[in-house]
């Protein structure tokens with residue numbers, strides 16, 4: 336079968352290649368809580384290149400040879416002895432955290448706890464765009480940010496993958512007002528943002544800093560974001576949730592977070608319902624879907640690493656001879 340493979344640290348946009356590798360062996364008695372998946376589509380996130388280029392070596396060393404990708408959508412081909420939630424032929428999607436990395440491949444073994452059923456009406460390419468970015472934003476708002484119906488929120492990065500899902504989620508769950516920063520104002524509005532500040536023209540801290548926000552969700556980074564956010568946030572009971580970190584403060588409102596991926600029965604299941612009921616929609620980079628070939632995986636990583644992608648970079652993993 337084909338899979339994307341990188342053998343040592345380096346820039347994936349230059350060294351990642353698609354190779355012939357062994358299809359994973361699957362023994363239902365050994366891989367008791369896992370399924371064998373025929374991968375339909377897989378998507379990548381910034382963490383994929385940060386692992387492969389060595390930026391995260393200290394706390395997430397790459398398991399070389401590495402096949403990148405956490406996000407996946409596909410069809411169950413075999414189930415482990417203790418798998419209760421899925422059967423052969425089910426369409427599933429998820430964030431395959433354990434074993435870490437793997438999904439840019441024709442077949443993978445995945446833990447059932449990372450998966451849930453694919454929303455009806457979504458293709459594998461659409462479903463693969465959801466898990467990591469969607470789960471991160473779901474958890475940022477509801478588990479770390481204290482979001483509730485009526486909350487007023489600001490998303491720094493309204494057209495990042497995580498930011499787009501946060502805007503849609505906040506609107507679906509009854510936010511009183513959603514503001515964001517984005518250079519593509521119309522795109523951010525298409526996700527439901529009520530107010531969009533073009534960060535290339537205006538300072539969102541100055542524009543919106545009236546101390547009335549319950550939550551600032553940070554998907555871009557930079558010390559200045561925290562300084563600006565302090566102008567937006569209410570003094571009491573508000574939160575600044577960051578995916579990027581990098582600020583040292585004892586302010587109780589500041590919360591760094593890491594996505595909890597093994598939530599196929601809970602958080603991902605809630606997201607599934609929101610996509611199935613069309614309250615949220617997939618956000619796909621128009622240059623995709625990419626193919627599972629060396630040139631195409633390198634092009635996909637190059638687009639992701641540009642920090643200018645407009646949507647998720649998704650790979651169609653159906654390989655035709």
Ligand SMILES: NC(=O)c1ccc[n+]([C@@H]2O[C@H](COP(=O)([O-])OP(=O)(O)OC[C@H]3O[C@@H](n4cnc5c(N)ncnc54)[C@H](OP(=O)(O)O)[C@@H]3O)[C@@H](O)[C@H]2O)c1
Pocket residue numbers: 380381382467468471491492493494495496497498516517518519534554555577578579592593594639642643644645646
């Ligand atoms: N902690 C966690 O568990 C976790 C989980 C997921 C992601 N992350 C991190 O979160 C960050 C975002 O990831 P992502 O996948 O959502 O990003 P992404 O989709 O790759 O971000 C690309 C987007 O960023 C926008 N952008 C760039 N600079 C901006 C700025 N100064 N202000 C506003 N928008 C800007 C770009 O729009 P323009 O074209 O307008 O520049 C583009 O639309 C990454 O650092 C990632 O590693 C962390």
